[in-house]
Amino acid sequence: MPSFLQSFAERFAALDAASLHRLDELYSRGVSFQDPLHRVEGLGELRRYFASLYANVQELRYDFHGFDEVAPDHGYLRWTLHYRHPRLGGGRLIALEGCSHLRWGERVEFHRDYFDAGALLYEHLPVMGGVIGWLKRRLA
Template sequence: MQSVVEQFKQTYGRLNARSLGLLAELYTDDVLFQDPFRRLEGLGALTRYFAELYAHVETCSFTFEDEVVQSQQAVLLWTMSLRHPRLNGGQPVVVPGSTHVRFRHKIYFHRDYFDAGAMLYEHLPLIGMIVRFVKERV
Protein backbone atom coordinates (compact mmCIF):
# COMPACT_ATOMS: atom_id res chain seq x y z
CA MET A 1 0.00 0.00 0.00
CA GLN A 2 1.23 3.47 -0.91
CA SER A 3 1.88 5.84 1.98
CA VAL A 4 -0.39 8.84 2.39
CA VAL A 5 2.59 11.17 1.90
CA GLU A 6 3.54 9.53 -1.41
CA GLN A 7 -0.09 9.62 -2.50
CA PHE A 8 -0.21 13.34 -1.61
CA LYS A 9 2.85 14.10 -3.75
CA GLN A 10 1.55 12.07 -6.69
CA THR A 11 -1.92 13.64 -6.47
CA TYR A 12 -0.55 17.19 -6.50
CA GLY A 13 1.71 16.21 -9.38
CA ARG A 14 -1.39 15.36 -11.46
CA LEU A 15 -3.94 17.83 -10.10
CA ASN A 16 -5.72 20.17 -12.51
CA ALA A 17 -9.26 21.42 -13.20
CA ARG A 18 -10.24 18.06 -14.75
CA SER A 19 -8.77 15.80 -12.09
CA LEU A 20 -10.34 17.20 -8.90
CA GLY A 21 -11.96 13.81 -8.28
CA LEU A 22 -8.54 12.70 -7.01
CA LEU A 23 -9.15 14.78 -3.88
CA ALA A 24 -11.75 12.27 -2.62
CA GLU A 25 -9.10 9.55 -2.66
CA LEU A 26 -6.72 11.67 -0.57
CA TYR A 27 -8.88 13.56 1.96
CA THR A 28 -11.50 12.62 4.54
CA ASP A 29 -15.03 14.00 4.12
CA ASP A 30 -14.48 16.30 7.11
CA VAL A 31 -11.01 17.58 6.14
CA LEU A 32 -9.90 20.92 7.59
CA PHE A 33 -7.93 22.91 5.01
CA GLN A 34 -6.19 26.25 5.48
CA ASP A 35 -3.94 28.39 3.32
CA PRO A 36 -3.11 32.14 3.40
CA PHE A 37 -6.39 32.88 1.60
CA ARG A 38 -9.01 30.60 3.14
CA ARG A 39 -9.96 28.23 5.95
CA LEU A 40 -12.35 25.49 4.81
CA GLU A 41 -14.11 22.54 6.39
CA GLY A 42 -15.18 19.51 4.39
CA LEU A 43 -14.22 17.82 1.16
CA GLY A 44 -17.02 19.55 -0.76
CA ALA A 45 -15.79 23.01 0.23
CA LEU A 46 -12.20 22.05 -0.62
CA THR A 47 -13.20 20.68 -4.03
CA ARG A 48 -15.19 23.83 -4.87
CA TYR A 49 -12.26 26.03 -3.77
CA PHE A 50 -9.82 24.10 -5.94
CA ALA A 51 -12.26 24.26 -8.87
CA GLU A 52 -12.18 28.07 -8.55
CA LEU A 53 -8.39 28.13 -8.21
CA TYR A 54 -7.72 25.84 -11.16
CA ALA A 55 -10.43 27.27 -13.46
CA HIS A 56 -8.03 29.47 -15.46
CA VAL A 57 -4.69 27.94 -14.50
CA GLU A 58 -2.68 26.93 -17.55
CA THR A 59 -0.15 24.83 -15.61
CA CYS A 60 0.63 24.19 -11.97
CA SER A 61 3.39 21.89 -10.80
CA PHE A 62 5.05 21.12 -7.50
CA THR A 63 8.64 20.08 -6.85
CA PHE A 64 8.91 18.43 -3.45
CA GLU A 65 12.33 19.12 -1.97
CA ASP A 66 12.11 17.61 1.49
CA GLU A 67 9.76 16.04 3.98
CA VAL A 68 9.61 15.12 7.63
CA VAL A 69 7.20 12.33 8.49
CA GLN A 70 6.53 11.48 12.12
CA SER A 71 3.79 9.24 13.38
CA GLN A 72 0.64 10.28 11.49
CA GLN A 73 1.71 13.72 10.30
CA ALA A 74 4.15 15.22 7.84
CA VAL A 75 5.66 18.51 6.76
CA LEU A 76 6.59 18.80 3.09
CA LEU A 77 8.75 21.54 1.60
CA TRP A 78 7.96 22.38 -2.01
CA THR A 79 8.30 24.86 -4.82
CA MET A 80 5.24 25.60 -6.92
CA SER A 81 5.39 26.83 -10.51
CA LEU A 82 2.11 28.35 -11.68
CA ARG A 83 1.06 29.79 -15.05
CA HIS A 84 -2.08 31.89 -15.12
CA PRO A 85 -2.96 34.33 -17.91
CA ARG A 86 -3.62 37.17 -15.44
CA LEU A 87 -0.46 36.76 -13.35
CA ASN A 88 3.05 37.87 -14.27
CA GLY A 89 2.09 38.51 -17.89
CA GLY A 90 1.28 34.82 -18.34
CA GLN A 91 4.83 33.81 -17.38
CA PRO A 92 5.46 31.26 -14.60
CA VAL A 93 5.17 32.40 -11.01
CA VAL A 94 7.50 30.38 -8.77
CA VAL A 95 6.73 30.26 -5.05
CA PRO A 96 8.35 28.20 -2.28
CA GLY A 97 6.17 26.89 0.49
CA SER A 98 5.40 24.09 2.89
CA THR A 99 2.47 21.90 3.83
CA HIS A 100 1.61 20.35 7.16
CA VAL A 101 -0.73 17.35 6.97
CA ARG A 102 -2.21 15.05 9.59
CA PHE A 103 -3.64 11.73 8.52
CA ARG A 104 -4.91 8.32 9.45
CA HIS A 105 -5.95 6.34 6.37
CA LYS A 106 -6.57 9.71 4.62
CA ILE A 107 -5.64 13.34 5.29
CA TYR A 108 -7.96 15.07 7.76
CA PHE A 109 -5.88 18.26 8.27
CA HIS A 110 -3.98 20.23 5.62
CA ARG A 111 -2.34 23.62 6.13
CA ASP A 112 -0.26 25.41 3.51
CA TYR A 113 2.30 28.08 4.30
CA PHE A 114 3.56 30.40 1.54
CA ASP A 115 4.01 34.07 0.73
CA ALA A 116 0.64 35.14 -0.72
CA GLY A 117 2.22 38.34 -2.01
CA ALA A 118 4.86 36.45 -3.96
CA MET A 119 2.21 34.15 -5.39
CA LEU A 120 -0.55 36.56 -6.25
CA TYR A 121 -0.45 40.20 -5.21
CA GLU A 122 2.98 41.07 -6.63
CA HIS A 123 1.85 39.89 -10.07
CA LEU A 124 -1.32 41.95 -10.36
CA PRO A 125 -0.86 45.16 -12.39
CA LEU A 126 -1.54 48.03 -9.93
CA ILE A 127 -1.47 46.16 -6.63
CA GLY A 128 1.78 44.43 -7.58
CA MET A 129 3.57 47.72 -8.03
CA ILE A 130 2.43 48.85 -4.57
CA VAL A 131 3.35 45.55 -2.88
CA ARG A 132 6.81 45.52 -4.48
CA PHE A 133 7.35 49.16 -3.43
CA VAL A 134 6.42 48.38 0.18
CA LYS A 135 8.62 45.26 0.27
CA GLU A 136 11.61 47.23 -1.00
CA ARG A 137 11.13 49.83 1.73
CA VAL A 138 10.80 47.41 4.64
Protein backbone atom coordinates in the same frame (compact mmCIF):
# COMPACT_ATOMS: atom_id res chain seq x y z
CA MET B 1 8.20 1.67 0.05
CA PRO B 2 7.43 5.41 -0.16
CA SER B 3 6.33 7.22 2.97
CA PHE B 4 2.77 8.46 3.37
CA LEU B 5 3.94 11.99 2.49
CA GLN B 6 5.80 10.89 -0.62
CA SER B 7 2.83 8.88 -1.83
CA PHE B 8 0.45 11.77 -1.10
CA ALA B 9 2.72 14.27 -2.89
CA GLU B 10 2.97 12.09 -6.02
CA ARG B 11 -0.81 11.68 -6.24
CA PHE B 12 -1.48 15.34 -5.40
CA ALA B 13 0.98 16.54 -8.06
CA ALA B 14 -0.87 14.43 -10.66
CA LEU B 15 -4.16 16.28 -10.07
CA ASP B 16 -5.54 18.70 -12.60
CA ALA B 17 -8.91 20.31 -13.33
CA ALA B 18 -10.22 17.10 -14.92
CA SER B 19 -9.20 14.80 -12.06
CA LEU B 20 -10.49 16.57 -8.95
CA HIS B 21 -12.92 13.67 -8.44
CA ARG B 22 -9.83 11.82 -7.16
CA LEU B 23 -9.54 14.12 -4.12
CA ASP B 24 -11.53 11.55 -2.14
CA GLU B 25 -8.59 9.16 -2.56
CA LEU B 26 -6.38 11.67 -0.73
CA TYR B 27 -8.65 13.42 1.78
CA SER B 28 -11.17 12.34 4.39
CA ARG B 29 -14.80 13.51 4.06
CA GLY B 30 -14.36 15.86 7.03
CA VAL B 31 -11.04 17.36 5.94
CA SER B 32 -10.08 20.78 7.28
CA PHE B 33 -8.04 22.82 4.78
CA GLN B 34 -6.51 26.24 5.26
CA ASP B 35 -4.12 28.49 3.41
CA PRO B 36 -3.32 32.19 3.89
CA LEU B 37 -6.33 33.19 1.77
CA HIS B 38 -9.04 30.60 2.51
CA ARG B 39 -10.35 28.09 5.00
CA VAL B 40 -12.65 25.28 3.93
CA GLU B 41 -14.27 22.41 5.82
CA GLY B 42 -15.23 19.12 4.20
CA LEU B 43 -14.36 17.32 1.00
CA GLY B 44 -17.11 18.94 -1.07
CA GLU B 45 -15.94 22.46 -0.17
CA LEU B 46 -12.33 21.47 -0.85
CA ARG B 47 -13.29 20.14 -4.29
CA ARG B 48 -15.10 23.43 -5.10
CA TYR B 49 -12.13 25.46 -3.86
CA PHE B 50 -9.63 23.53 -5.97
CA ALA B 51 -11.94 23.73 -9.00
CA SER B 52 -11.96 27.53 -8.67
CA LEU B 53 -8.14 27.55 -8.46
CA TYR B 54 -7.75 25.44 -11.59
CA ALA B 55 -10.44 27.32 -13.53
CA ASN B 56 -8.32 30.32 -14.50
CA VAL B 57 -4.74 29.07 -14.57
CA GLN B 58 -3.09 28.16 -17.82
CA GLU B 59 -0.45 26.02 -16.15
CA LEU B 60 -0.04 24.66 -12.63
CA ARG B 61 2.64 22.29 -11.36
CA TYR B 62 4.00 21.35 -7.94
CA ASP B 63 7.57 20.26 -7.32
CA PHE B 64 7.88 18.59 -3.92
CA HIS B 65 11.34 18.66 -2.38
CA GLY B 66 10.92 17.88 1.31
CA PHE B 67 9.09 15.12 3.14
CA ASP B 68 9.37 15.54 6.90
CA GLU B 69 7.30 13.03 8.85
CA VAL B 70 7.51 14.08 12.49
CA ALA B 71 5.20 11.34 13.77
CA PRO B 72 3.39 8.35 12.25
CA ASP B 73 0.33 10.52 11.57
CA HIS B 74 1.59 13.99 10.70
CA GLY B 75 4.34 15.82 8.88
CA TYR B 76 5.36 18.58 6.51
CA LEU B 77 5.82 18.81 2.76
CA ARG B 78 8.05 21.48 1.25
CA TRP B 79 7.17 22.48 -2.29
CA THR B 80 7.47 24.95 -5.14
CA LEU B 81 4.31 25.84 -7.02
CA HIS B 82 4.77 26.91 -10.65
CA TYR B 83 1.76 28.57 -12.22
CA ARG B 84 0.74 30.80 -15.09
CA HIS B 85 -2.34 33.02 -14.96
CA PRO B 86 -3.26 35.36 -17.83
CA ARG B 87 -3.90 38.34 -15.52
CA LEU B 88 -0.90 37.93 -13.21
CA GLY B 89 2.70 38.79 -13.94
CA GLY B 90 2.00 39.47 -17.59
CA GLY B 91 1.09 35.81 -18.07
CA ARG B 92 4.62 34.59 -17.33
CA LEU B 93 5.38 31.50 -15.24
CA ILE B 94 5.50 32.35 -11.52
CA ALA B 95 7.21 30.23 -8.85
CA LEU B 96 6.11 30.22 -5.21
CA GLU B 97 7.84 28.45 -2.31
CA GLY B 98 5.73 27.00 0.49
CA CYS B 99 5.09 24.13 2.83
CA SER B 100 2.11 22.10 3.96
CA HIS B 101 1.37 20.65 7.39
CA LEU B 102 -0.66 17.44 7.10
CA ARG B 103 -2.29 15.15 9.64
CA TRP B 104 -3.78 11.87 8.54
CA GLY B 105 -5.44 8.65 9.48
CA GLU B 106 -6.30 6.55 6.45
CA ARG B 107 -6.47 9.81 4.42
CA VAL B 108 -5.51 13.43 5.10
CA GLU B 109 -7.77 14.97 7.75
CA PHE B 110 -5.97 18.31 8.17
CA HIS B 111 -4.06 20.27 5.52
CA ARG B 112 -2.64 23.74 6.15
CA ASP B 113 -0.52 25.53 3.58
CA TYR B 114 2.02 28.19 4.49
CA PHE B 115 3.21 30.62 1.82
CA ASP B 116 3.60 34.33 1.15
CA ALA B 117 0.21 35.49 -0.19
CA GLY B 118 1.85 38.58 -1.67
CA ALA B 119 4.26 36.42 -3.66
CA LEU B 120 1.33 34.30 -4.87
CA LEU B 121 -0.98 37.06 -5.95
CA TYR B 122 -0.54 40.69 -4.95
CA GLU B 123 3.01 41.19 -6.23
CA HIS B 124 1.87 40.19 -9.71
CA LEU B 125 -1.04 42.62 -10.07
CA PRO B 126 -0.27 45.61 -12.33
CA VAL B 127 -0.55 48.52 -9.86
CA MET B 128 -0.37 46.76 -6.51
CA GLY B 129 2.68 44.73 -7.56
CA GLY B 130 4.70 47.88 -8.11
CA VAL B 131 3.74 49.28 -4.73
CA ILE B 132 4.55 46.02 -2.91
CA GLY B 133 7.89 45.75 -4.71
CA TRP B 134 8.75 49.32 -3.71
CA LEU B 135 7.81 48.61 -0.06
CA LYS B 136 9.90 45.43 0.03
CA ARG B 137 12.94 47.26 -1.32
CA ARG B 138 12.50 50.07 1.23
CA LEU B 139 12.21 47.64 4.15
CA ALA B 140 15.09 45.39 3.07
